[in-house]
Amino acid sequence: MRLQPSRRRFIQGLMSIIALSAIPLQLLARSTKAFQATALETVYKELFGDLPVEESADIMLEIPDIAENGAVVPVSVTTRIAGAEAIYVVIDMNPNPLSATFKLTPASPADISIRVKMGKSSMVRALVKTADKVYMTAKEVKVTIGGCGG
Amino acid sequence: MHKARLICVVGALMLTSACGQSEPEPESVDALPEATAAVVIDQARAAYELARQKQHAWTLTADLIESASIALANNDEAQALVDAKRALFTANASLAQAEKEQHAWRSRVAQ
Amino acid sequence: MEARKVKMRGKIKNTVAQIKVLMEHPMETGTRRDEAGDVIPAHFIQEVICQHNDQVVLSVEWGTSISKNPYFAFKINDANPGDVVKVSWTDNLGETSAGDITLK
Amino acid sequence: MKISLGIMLTLVLTLGSICSVHADPESDRLAFVRFYTERFPNIDIQAHQDGAYALDAAKREQWLEMEEFPPYELAVDEGEALFALAFKNGNNYAGCFDNAGVGVKQQFPMFDAVSNQVVTLELAINQCRQANQEPELAYLSDEMAYITAYMAFTSRGNTFAISVPQAGVAAYEQGKQFFYERRGKLDFDCSSCHMTNAGNNLRAEVLSASVGHATHWPTYRFKWEQVGGLHKRFVECNEQVGAEGLAPQSEAYRNLEYFLTYMNNGMALNGPASRK
Numbered sequence: 001m002r003l004q005p006s007r008r009r010f011i012q013g014l015m016s017i018i019a020l021s022a023i024p025l026q027l028l029a030r031s032t033k034a035f036q037a038t039a040l041e042t043v044y045k046e047l048f049g050d051l052p053v054e055e056s057a058d059i060m061l062e063i064p065d066i067a068e069n070g071a072v073v074p075v076s077v078t079t080r081i082a083g084a085e086a087i088y089v090v091i092d093m094n095p096n097p098l099s100a101t102f103k104l105t106p107a108s109p110a111d112i113s114i115r116v117k118m119g120k121s122s123m124v125r126a127l128v129k130t131a132d133k134v135y136m137t138a139k140e141v142k143v144t145i146g147g148c149g150g
Numbered sequence: 151m152h153k154a155r156l157i158c159v160v161g162a163l164m165l166t167s168a169c170g171q172s173e174p175e176p177e178s179v180d181a182l183p184e185a186t187a188a189v190v191i192d193q194a195r196a197a198y199e200l201a202r203q204k205q206h207a208w209t210l211t212a213d214l215i216e217s218a219s220i221a222l223a224n225n226d227e228a229q230a231l232v233d234a235k236r237a238l239f240t241a242n243a244s245l246a247q248a249e250k251e252q253h254a255w256r257s258r259v260a261q
Numbered sequence: 262m263e264a265r266k267v268k269m270r271g272k273i274k275n276t277v278a279q280i281k282v283l284m285e286h287p288m289e290t291g292t293r294r295d296e297a298g299d300v301i302p303a304h305f306i307q308e309v310i311c312q313h314n315d316q317v318v319l320s321v322e323w324g325t326s327i328s329k330n331p332y333f334a335f336k337i338n339d340a341n342p343g344d345v346v347k348v349s350w351t352d353n354l355g356e357t358s359a360g361d362i363t364l365k
Numbered sequence: 366m367k368i369s370l371g372i373m374l375t376l377v378l379t380l381g382s383i384c385s386v387h388a389d390p391e392s393d394r395l396a397f398v399r400f401y402t403e404r405f406p407n408i409d410i411q412a413h414q415d416g417a418y419a420l421d422a423a424k425r426e427q428w429l430e431m432e433e434f435p436p437y438e439l440a441v442d443e444g445e446a447l448f449a450l451a452f453k454n455g456n457n458y459a460g461c462f463d464n465a466g467v468g469v470k471q472q473f474p475m476f477d478a479v480s481n482q483v484v485t486l487e488l489a490i491n492q493c494r495q496a497n498q499e500p501e502l503a504y505l506s507d508e509m510a511y512i513t514a515y516m517a518f519t520s521r522g523n524t525f526a527i528s529v530p531q532a533g534v535a536a537y538e539q540g541k542q543f544f545y546e547r548r549g550k551l552d553f554d555c556s557s558c559h560m561t562n563a564g565n566n567l568r569a570e571v572l573s574a575s576v577g578h579a580t581h582w583p584t585y586r587f588k589w590e591q592v593g594g595l596h597k598r599f600v601e602c603n604e605q606v607g608a609e610g611l612a613p614q615s616e617a618y619r620n621l622e623y624f625l626t627y628m629n630n631g632m633a634l635n636g637p638a639s640r641k
Contacts, residue, residue, distance in 0.1 A: 035324040066569075068427040069641045071587045072328045072436075091326060095292065099326045106338070107318040108311070109277065113334035115431075117290070117326045144569030205543075205617055207609040208550050240550070247547060255545035258556050260396040266439055283434045329590055332434050 034098050043090060043098045048134050053127065056081065056135035061126040063141055067118060070143040075124065076113040083130040084110045093122030118143045187222050187230035191215060194234055197241035206248035211240045267360025271346055278340030278364055280311070282333045282348050285358075290325040305353055306331060312347040313337050340364055390529045390537055390627050397628045400560060401576045413577030414635045420564050421571045428639070437514055437585040437637040440592040444515025447508060452497040458512070461493030470513075470520035471634045474623045476533030483536050483619040486513055487594060504613040510592040513583045517636035525580065525634065527627045540624030543617055544575075549608030557606075570641075579626040581638035592637060595622055 034046035044053060062076040077087050087102040087110060099116050110128070118124075118141065125138040185193075194215055201207040218233035265285040272279050284306065291303025309321035319335055337346060342365055349359035398410055408419055418425040448466065451457050459465035463472065473486040484492070487509060491501040502509045529537045547554045558567070559575040566572075582595040589597070596618045600610030611617050 031322060035322070064423065064427050066423065068424045069587050071590075072431060074427060074430045076334075094326050095290075096324050096326065099324050101322045102335075103320045103322075105318050107313060107316065109336045109338060111336045112319075113332070115328040115332045117328055202609065205611060206548060208607050209604060209609050210550050210607055212609065247552065251546040251548075254547070255542050255554065258545040258554060258560075259393070259541070260400040260556075260560065266442065268434070268438060268442075270434070281434050283436075283438060285439050330436055330439065 031098070031101060034101075035096060037098065038096060040090065040092055040097055047088060047098070047101075047127075048129065051129075051132070051134050053134045053136050056128070056137060059126050059128050059135055059137040061124070061137050061139050063124055063139055065140075066142045066144060070118045070120075072115045073118050073141065073143075074113065074115050075126075076111075077126040078109075078111040079126075079128045079135075081110075081128050081130060081135055084128045085131065086129045087112060088125075088127040088129070089114070089116065090125040090127065091116060091118055091122050092125070093120050094118065185231075187218060187227050187234050190231060190234035190238055191218050191222065194218070194237035194241050197238060197245060201241055201244040201248060204245070204248040206244050206251070208240055208244045211237055211244060214240060264358040265356070267348055267350070267358055269346070269348060269360050269362040271340075271362050271364050273340050273342065273364055276339055276341070278313075278337040278344070278346065280335055280337060280346055280348075280362075282331075282360070284309075284331045284333070284348075284350060284360075286329070286331060286350075286352065288325070288327055288329045288331060292325075303353060306350045307353050308351045309333065310349050311335060311337075312349075313340070314344055315347075389534070393541065394628055394630055397576060401563070401574050404563060405574070410576060411632055413574045414580040414629075414632055415638075416573035416577065416581070416640065417571040419577070420573070424571065431639055435585070435639050436587070437583075437592050437639060440511050440514040440583075440585065441518045441637065443507075444511035444513070444518075447512050448515050452494075452499050454497055456497050458490070458493055461489070461496065466516060467519045468523055470517045470636070471523040471525050474527065474619060474626055476528075476530055476536060476623070478530065478532045481532065482616065483533070483540075483623045485614065485619050485622055486516060487596075487614055488619065504594065505597060507591065510583050510594060513594060514592050514637040517581075517583065517634065520634050521636070523634050525626060525629045525632055527623070527630055529623075529627060533623070536620045537623055537627065539617070540620035540622070543621045544624055548603060549606035551606040553606040555602070575625065576628055577632060579622060579629045580632050580634055581636040583637050585637065585639045587639070587641050595625075 031047060034043050037043045037046055058081045059077065059079045062078075063073065067073040075089055077089065079087070084104055086104060089099045089101075090097045091099050094117070100114055102112050104110055121140070121142045123138050124141050125136055128135045194211070198207055198211045198215060201211070214233050214237035218230045218237055221227075221230035221233060267285070268283040270281045286306050287304055288306065289301050289304040291300065291305075293301045295301050303325060305325050306323050306327065309323065310317055311319040311321070318337055321333070323331070333348075340346075344364045345361055346364060347359060347361035349357065351357045401408075401413065402410060405413075405420070412419040415425070415428075418428045448458050459467075463469050470486055473489065474483045476482075477484045487504055490509065490512060494501055502512075544555045547557070555575060558572050559578070562572050563574045564572065579595065582598075583592045584598070585592045586598075594613065596613035599618050599621065600613065603610040
């Protein structure tokens with residue numbers, strides 16, 4: 001009885017490996033150094049080289065002012081910046097500030113939601129990269145300490 | 151909504167007692183002055199077991215019995231005695247609580 | 262070993278599909294300790310690939326700060342009923358899994 | 366004449382026994398509900414099934430966002446598969462419950478006059494396993510959490526109508542006493558936090574109302590990072606006031622669940638749920 005679903009899942013897993021191997025390599029080149037960076041400047045340097053980061057009102061970063069639960073903080077990012085190639089989510093005070101990168105294609109509108117972990121109150125940044133520019137918007141998020149084990 | 155986020159006095163008071171490390175002062179300990187740590191640990195353990203049976207044991211008592219036992223095992227008689235007396239005090243307090251609550255709970259029932 | 266679950270939901274609104282995904286994964290940061298005090302090794306999803314009828318539409322990289330059992334929502338342009346949307350992930354230990362849905 | 370007198374007598378006796386059986390728990394419940402409607406005049410009593418999220422709009426908003434794809438979904442799926450598995454003797458869980466176990470969680474806990482005890486869903490699951498020569502599940506096991514999560518999911522929206530027969534009054538009263546008895550170093554009872562201070566903040570947390578405390582189990586707690594039952598929460602509550610927790614599904618906890626669930630009569634089941 002139980003074998004069948006697991007077999008199906010195994011095949012699914014196999015198929016996903018086959019599917020993954022067909023994906024162009026440059027899409028899979030992981031920004032390992034940027035994810036391992038511990039300082040915001042290093043993250044910027046690894047992701048954007050010398051491109052300046054400028055603030056923009058055209059990035060909508062939706063995140064609660066006070067996080068109900070630091071283990072699951074909902075984050076949504078949308079942008080109307082033309083030619084957006086990628087979205088980045090950065091949490092300054094986390095041990096490794098870079099949380100996520102999303103490489104966009106014309107087939108996908110720049111509109112993503114995730115849930116992140118936040119160890120403590122921090123500035124949270126959403127960045128959007130175009131061919132030659134980097135835009136950023138930021139929001140301060142307070143993470144409350146969970147009472148007496150509350 | 152901001153008002154709701156304020157820590158109310160009651161909450162703060164509850165928290166102080168919830169998170170604080172303060173323990174009851176072991177002043178009124180029954181143990182005789184010459185009692186050894188081992189004896190007091192046994193007394194504490196007996197009182198604690200009784201409190202457990204009454205479903206009124208405190209976590210603090212178990213912690214103190216354990217630290218007293220560890221101190222005793224390390225030949226630290228003085229520390230073991232201090233912890234054992236605290237353990238006995240809290241065990242007796244939990245028994246007193248169990249006794250009092252047999253009746254006291256009724257006054258709190260929503261009317 | 263059974264592949265971990267990838268649950269998906271999708272809805273088309275004015276040719277744009279909203280896709281929601283829940284992935285079963287511990288997302289260990291590598292900084293937590295177990296009860297014995299030993300460090301729990303990092304184990305987290307690094308890559309997520311989103312495909313629309315086999316066309317890669319979004320490729321995602323994650324660090325360790327994505328919540329346990331990650332939730333991820335995104336959108337797809339020019340979606341039609343019958344289209345297949347697939348999400349596959351790979352974690353730092355080389356484990357993979359995938360899920361798909363057919364849009365209605 | 367004789368007959369009508371007989372009927373009269375029977376009626377009076379029946380009425381009398383109904384009153385003596387039901388008057389106390391029901392007047393307790395009405396007083397309980399009244400307490401919360403007076404304390405929170407703008408909150409519908411049913412809304413308390415969402416705990417602190419009924420009392421704090423900002424927290425509720427984030428929680429609702431989480432509920433879009435809630436963390437217990439995976440547990441419900443697991444539970445559905447486990448529930449359908451056949452025992453070695455060919456039977457399955459469905460054979461142990463009304464309506465093949467679908468949509469029945471609101472029947473629990475119930476007082477079983479034969480074994481003279483409160484039977485929770487968890488206990489009934491293990492009784493079912495025992496009756497089918499299967500080993501009992503540990504009460505804190507994932508398997509127990511998953512199966513109850515699935516059974517709760519199929520019971521959503523069903524209304525609690527727990528009854529306290531004459532034989533169950535003692536268990537109910539013991540549960541009530543446990544609720545109002547102070548415990549631990551902090552000398553708190555359940556009502557200290559969830560009645561006297563319901564709606565107040567304990568640091569960043571909002572203390573929930575007790576009415577609705579039993580509607581939404583099992584619950585995925587982010588702190589636990591898993592789905593767990595009501596008794597796991599009881600242990601935690603006891604420990605938070607410095608009292609030693611009791612064994613899950615111990616008689617005292619089952620009686621407490623009986624009292625708490627009776628207080629939720631008329632409310633809808635909304636488990637499994639997610640909490641911080």
